[in-house]
Amino acid sequence: MFNKIRLWKNQNNNSSTLREHIEEVKKLPVPEHVAIIMDGNGRWAKKRALPRIAGHHEGMKVVRKITKLANALGIKTLTLYAFSTENWKRPKNEVDYLMKLPEEFLGTFLPELIDENVKVEMMGYKDQLPVHTLHAIEKAMEDTKDNDGLVLNFALNYGSRSEIIDATKKVLNDYKSGILKESELNEEVFSSYLMTSDHKDPDLLIRTSGEIRLSNFMLWQLAYTEFWFTDVLWPDFREKHLIEAIEAYQNRQRRFGGI
Numbered sequence: 001m002f003n004k005i006r007l008w009k010n011q012n013n014n015s016s017t018l019r020e021h022i023e024e025v026k027k028l029p030v031p032e033h034v035a036i037i038m039d040g041n042g043r044w045a046k047k048r049a050l051p052r053i054a055g056h057h058e059g060m061k062v063v064r065k066i067t068k069l070a071n072a073l074g075i076k077t078l079t080l081y082a083f084s085t086e087n088w089k090r091p092k093n094e095v096d097y098l099m100k101l102p103e104e105f106l107g108t109f110l111p112e113l114i115d116e117n118v119k120v121e122m123m124g125y126k127d128q129l130p131v132h133t134l135h136a137i138e139k140a141m142e143d144t145k146d147n148d149g150l151v152l153n154f155a156l157n158y159g160s161r162s163e164i165i166d167a168t169k170k171v172l173n174d175y176k177s178g179i180l181k182e183s184e185l186n187e188e189v190f191s192s193y194l195m196t197s198d199h200k201d202p203d204l205l206i207r208t209s210g211e212i213r214l215s216n217f218m219l220w221q222l223a224y225t226e227f228w229f230t231d232v233l234w235p236d237f238r239e240k241h242l243i244e245a246i247e248a249y250q251n252r253q254r255r256f257g258g259i
C-alpha cells in the first residue's frame, strides 16, 4: 500500500489517482481530528518578491483543497489556526487583510461547503473581531449548522493560554456558586470549560514551514496528539502532503502513557 502511495506522490495529482489513494488510506484508521498550524505564507510571498498578503491569499486557496480532501477521507474535525491572539501585532494592512480572508473564502466557497455537507465553526475571541469578519463566519455557521460531515473549525483570534485562564475563571465561578464541587473537577470536566468542549482532542497536529513550536495553540488539547512537521510552506501544501502526514500517523503507535 505504501509503495502505491509513494508512486502517487511522484505523479501528477490527477483526480482518479487521488480518489484511488483516498480509498487506500481509508483502509487504516484515519485521524478523527486534525489540527493544522498553517505557517509560511509570508516566506512564500517573499521568495516571489510579492507582498505578504499575496501569501495569505494563496494560503486561502489551499484551505479549500485541504478541506475537500479531509472531508473525502472521513476526517471528522479539521481545526485551522487562521489568526492568533498575538497576530494583532502585525502591520495594520496585513491584519486588515487577514480579517477580510474569512469573507473572501466563505463568499466564494460557502455554496461548495454547504453542498459537501461541511459544518463551519469557529473558536476564538469573537468580541475583538471586526463586525464584517464575524458576520461572514456567523452566516456560514448558521447556513451549515445542520450539516453532519466534516467540521471545519477556524481558530480565529485564538490563544491557548487565555483560553485556559478563562476556563479556570469559569470553574472558580461555578465552584463559588456551588454548581461544581472540588471533588468533581477532573480532566474531562475541565475540558468541558474550554472552547473545544464539543470536540475530541486532536489526533494529529500538522505544522508547515519548518517551524517546530506550538505558538500558543491548543496547549491543553495537544497533550497526547501525534505531531507532524514539514518544511513545505503552507501555500505549497497539497493533497499529497496531507496524505503523507496521515500515512505517518497510521505508522505511529499511540500509547497514551501506557506501554
Ligand code: FPP
Pocket: 038, 039, 040, 041, 042, 043, 044, 056, 059, 060, 063, 081, 082, 083, 084, 087, 098, 101, 102, 105, 106, 154, 209, 234
Ligand atoms: C502564518 O504564516 C499564517 C497566518 C498568520 C495566517 C494563516 C491564514 C491563512 C492560511 C489563510 C486562512 C484562510 C481563511 C479562510 C481564514 P506567516 O504569515 O507567519 O508566514 P511567515 O512565517 O512565512 O511570515
